[in-house]
Every structure is written in structure tokens, then in C-alpha cells.
Amino acid sequence: MSVLDILINYYPAFFKGLGVTLQLCLIIWGSGIVVGSALGLAGTRSPIWVGLPSRYFSFFLSGIPLLVFLFWLHYPAQAMFNLVIDPFYTAAFTLAIVNIFGVADVVRAALNDFPKQYLIAAKVTGLTREQTVFKIQLPLILRQVLPPIMLLQVAMLHTTLFASLISVEEIFRVAQRINAQIYRPVEIYTALGVFFLAVCLPINGLAYWLKERFTRNLSEQ
């Protein structure tokens, strides 16, 4: 049975798993980019009340392996509070938290490191607040944050595979189940690898292109 045969025979199951993976991604990416950017911005505006706790929590998170965090929220945390939560939501919540703080770190660092001299030049040349934000700050900050945020999103897509370990029926779990039935690990995991390559490489490629295109060396001679 070839990779193609497996894809043809089991495509409904693969599509279902793919659907779950994409749902997870949409939640993780959406919340990470929207809430993470807002948190990063708020952290710059209010460094004591928002920025500091956010940095400490991010530092704390960086010390916990993702799998431990996921399992802790799935088993002990739910047992402690006598809760039973669908593993999909536990996985989505865990990965979203990681993504939110990752994006917030990138945005906060870019805003904090923004060279003040460009704002001084905007002031003395009489640019309005809107012109300063839309013509100077946003283009420069986007150039800096877009590539790392995109690479982070690809990394987050990879981490959705961990959801299979708490029984979320995403694409990796589907592949494991099909393999348990027909035992064709080479073909099945090759097909899975091809799928991830097809999704991740264009995003990675776009991130590198943006980095090359926009984050060229701006330093003066």
C-alpha cells in the first residue's frame, strides 16, 4: 500500500484530523496574535502593572516544558477543581497561553527598542500623531515583529501534535490510529511529514522573505 493509497483510502479520517488541527491552529494563532499583541502593547504602556507581571509569567512559562504544562492542566488541575474539560479545549487553552506570551514578548521588545530619534524627527518636522503612528512607527515595528511572529506560529503548529497525547483527535492522533489498524508506519508518517511540509514551508518561506525584504540592515554607514 503506497502513501497515495493510504491517503485515498483514509482521506475522510485524515480530513477530520486535519480539521481538528486547523481549528486548534485558528484558536492558537488568533488568540496569540490578537491578545499577545494587545498584551505586548499594554506592557509597554504600563510597564509596572502589565509589563512586569507579563514578563515574569513569560519567564516562568519558559521554564516549564510544554508537555508538562499541558498534562498538568489536563490531569491535576482538573482533578483539583473537580472539573472535566474536553481535551480539545484544554489543548487549545494551553497552547494559546504559550503563544500569547510568546507574541507579547516579541511585540513588547520591538516597542521598547524603538529608536526614539525617529519620533523626535517626527515631532520637529511637525508630523501629526496619526502620521507618526502610521507612516513611521507601524511600518518600522511591523518589519521587526512580522518574521519572528510568523516563525512562532509555525512552531505553534508543530506543537499541536502534543494535543494527541491527551486524546485530541487531531491529525497526528488520526495517523496513529490508522497505523494501529494497517501497520504501515513508513507510509503513514511520510504522508504526515509531507502534509506538514506543505503547510509549514510556505509560511516559513514567507517569513524569511519578509525578513529579507523588510528587515534589511538599516544601520547607517
Next chain:
Amino acid sequence: MLKASGLYKSFGDKHILKNVDIAIAPGSITCIIGPSGTGKTTLLRSLAMLDLPDKGTISVDEQTFRFPTTAEEIDPPWPKLTAVFQSLFLWPHLTLRENIMLPARGRNATAEKDIQGLINLFEMQQFIDNFPNEASIGQRQRVALARALMLNPRYILLDEITSALDVEQTAKILTKLAHLKERGIGVFLITHHLGFARRAADQIVFMNEGTVEEKGGVEILSNPKSERLRQFLSLTEMAS
């Protein structure tokens, strides 16, 4: 008239400006000279209201700003009062042409025509569509000056704008400053080029340790009253 009275400015426990009085008339050139670290750039930044003075008043024509105050409480008259800094602060993601045109659009009805005149005057044809990091320091200095001139300011504050220019370009800036003077623009210029100050200035201000040690016409360069200015001029002559 751009006028500052009794300006004080400290950073922490370092007193940078101490009771500085200065006046720049429209249509005149004031050159600030003095040793490094004596508060010349701080005075420029205070006059431009980028670093607000701790005490004193600044008047820009009919508007008077009294200090201490906070940045939120004042509305500085930019770009009627504008500045060009030694570190030129060009926006790195815009071409040199866009750097000049962005602030001018909407303020200068003849911007397209004026920029062409400035491109010709400062010989910027070869590099005007480059990005700042693709231009030499001398080219960027010309662009930064052109950006300020396009705004038709009433007062322009210049910090060491000829530091990286060759003799020919310095002469052109000198000519341009004379044009600005004729157009009624008040020029405040920090410079280490005494020859430039001698030829361009209506008023020379010598700063030392945060105070105005001596000021007057260009004659103070040949006949200084204070011992410190005499010493400064002698060392500068020796160095050049």
C-alpha cells in the same frame, strides 16, 4: 523673536544649563561655539522643547512657554520652529526623497517644485532615491537640512550640520544659510568651524560650563573679553 530667559536644565544632579539667556532674531544667524560637553546641544534641545527646561521661559514670536511644565501641557510650535541634529534622525525605511517629502506634504503647496530646487542646489540627483543607509554621512546631512528647509520654518536650530561636509559643500550650506537669512528665517547653529561662524554669523555665543560666557558680534572672535574664550580660540586655532 526666539527668546530664552533664565533657562536651567539638569539631568539628575548634573546641572547642564545655568541661567542661560539667548535671543535669535528672525533673519539672523546665531552661532553657538564652545568646548564639548558645555551644554550646547542641551540648549538646542531645550529651545526646540524636546527636553523641557527645569526653569525659565521661551518665547517664540507671540507665544510664551513658562517652565517648569509638562510635555502634555504645552503645544510646541513645530515645525515653525524646527531642528536638524548631528545624528540626523532620517527615517530608515523611507528613501531620502520620501524623508524630505513626508513632512512637507500638506504643509508646502509648492513641495514638488521646491524639492527639485533643493535637489539641484545640494546636488542630490545621484542619491535622492536611495535609502539613508545607502548614503554617506555628508549626503544624509544635506538631506536632513533639505527636509527642514522644505517646511518653511521661521526658526531653524542646527547642530553641527557641516561636521561631515567637504569644503565645497560647506560653502554651499553657507550660501544657503545666507538665503535663509534673507528670507527672514532665524538660524541657531552649533558649530566647531570658527571660520564658518566668522563668515556666517550675526551673533556669536560662547558657552562654557552651562552658561553663556560671552556673546556679541563676530568681533568677539578676534577680540575676546573673557580669558576662557581666548583660551578656547587659541586651542581651536592650534588644532586646525
